[in-house]
Amino acid sequence: MIVKTFVLTAFQQNTRVVSCGETKKAICIDPGEPSAEVAEYIHDTGLDLQAVILTHGHLDHVGGTSFMHEEFPEAEILLHKEEEDLYYALPQQPLAMGMSPHQLRALGMEYDQPPRATRNVEHEEILNVGNLRFEIRHCPGHTLGHIVLAEQNEKVVFTGDCLFSGTIGRTDLPGGDHQRLIGSINKNVMSLDDDFTVMCGHGPDTTVGRERTGNPFLTGLYQPDRG
Numbered sequence: 713m714i715v716k717t718f719v720l721t722a723f724q725q726n727t728r729v730v731s732c733g734e735t736k737k738a739i740c741i742d743p744g745e746p747s748a749e750v751a752e753y754i755h756d757t758g759l760d761l762q763a764v765i766l767t768h769g770h771l772d773h774v775g776g777t778s779f780m781h782e783e784f785p786e787a788e789i790l791l792h793k794e795e796e797d798l799y800y801a802l803p804q805q806p807l808a809m810g811m812s813p814h815q816l817r818a819l820g821m822e823y824d825q826p827p828r829a830t831r832n833v834e835h836e837e838i839l840n841v842g843n844l845r846f847e848i849r850h851c852p853g854h855t856l857g858h859i860v861l862a863e864q865n866e867k868v869v870f871t872g873d874c875l876f877s878g879t880i881g882r883t884d885l886p887g888g889d890h891q892r893l894i895g896s897i898n899k900n901v902m903s904l905d906d907d908f909t910v911m912c913g914h915g916p917d918t919t920v921g922r923e924r925t926g927n928p929f930l931t932g933l934y935q936p937d938r939g
């Protein structure tokens with residue numbers, strides 16, 4: 713498995729192109745904004761882009777979907793059914809986050825309606841990409857239809873905005889629920905072996921073991937309800 717990371721948008725989001733070394737089949741996880749660099753990488757390395765898959769519908773994770781669809785019209789666009797409302801509301805998202813039209817322009821955040829999703833992915837579905845097998849796990853709490861992708865042979869999990877190195881995703885936006893997020897992470901990520909690499913939607917990689925022992929939201933050190 714070859715993972716190429718592009719740090720995109722004012723939110724420093726990790727856009728990934730993940731490919732099978734033997735077959736050159738590839739997926740793009742969370743294209744954050746239109747990026748010629750991402751398209752060039754795929755073309756120059758001769759990858760066959762099978763799908764654009766969205767961990768969730770927030771603007772910094774899906775803002776490049778239209779661009780990718782124009783560049784790679786054969787690639788499927790995949791997301792969880794419960795994430796569709798947020799995804800299709802992309803043009804309205806910045807205002808819903810309290811950002812003024814001025815700020816939006818300064819940050820390059822004005823969005824057209826994104827392309828239709830090709831189909832939905834479901835919990836426990838396997839997405840085959842060449843010799844790679846991505847297990848889709850529904851992981852709500854940051855948003856309603858957030859998914860993570862686990863590759864058992866390579867021992868890598870892509871966690872989007874559920875789990876970061878030393879912290880977890882915010883839960884104050886529509887669809888967010890702190891207890892639900894903790895439950896999702898425990899069920900879908902902490903159930904993996906300690907030596908899984910965790911590739912997050914923002915910031916550095918970590919491992920399941922490191923988060924199990926050191927993440928204050930998971931160890932019980934930080935409990936927001938305790939007062």
Ligand SMILES: [Fe+2]
Pocket residue numbers: 768770854873
């Ligand atoms: Fe997010």
